[in-house]
Amino acid sequence: MDVQTQRLHRRLFPATRLVFARPVAEVLYEIQGGRCLYCPGSTPLRTPGTGQVDHFVPWSRFSNDAFENLVLVHPSCNGSKNDRSASGQHTEAWAELYGPRMERAVQLSDEGVFTGDPSRTFGLLRTSYDLLPEGFPLWDGRKAAPNPFDEGQREQLDAAVVHIASLLP
Structure with a gap:
């Protein structure tokens, strides 16, 4: 398919968001130690059950329901982040959990409970931040003003990407 046909296909047949079953929230709760990411x-x-499953790399930008892209968060954090990309500090926290998340994703995938695609998730994360223009507002927390993307953010994000890349098979 050429680019124009792909765009038309996405407009006519948009991806469908999944509703995540309770076991997904339970596994995320376990991995994250009962804490909002x-x-x-x-x-x-x-x-x-008091948390909400969120797509770390926003689903509205890349429809990726792979387990490694999911985090458990407070409903107020999820509503505040909405469809925005998270700042470097959140990406670092996500990267720290990426190893255990990836191991669990493989296990869940093998059991047929959920799908995982670590390489795709990593690629989408890297691409989404590589394409950000200087000054782009990143979400920095529910009570914080948007944090403009700058060289400091780039360094944090690059460190997280290097960490995740070291965990990939």
Whole structure:
């Protein structure tokens, strides 16, 4: 398919968002130690059901439902982040959990519970940040003003990408 046909296909047949089953939230809760990825120092999630499953790399930009792209967060954090890309500090936190998440993704995929695609997720993360223009507003937390993308953010994101790349098979 040429580019024009692909665009038309995406417009006519948009991807469908999944509703995640409770076991996904439970596994994320376990991996994240009951903490919201976006505000780990605040109130812990009481149970997996009190959090919401969010796409770290925004689904609206890249429809990727792979397990490694999912995080458990407070509903208020999820609503605040919406479809924005997270700042470097959140990407670093996500990268720290990427190894355990990837191991669990492979296990869940083998069990037929969920699908994982670590290489694709990593590629989408890298591409989404590589294409950001200087000054692009990144989400930095539910109570923070957008953080403009700059050289410091680039360094944080690059470090997270290098860390994740070292974990890929």
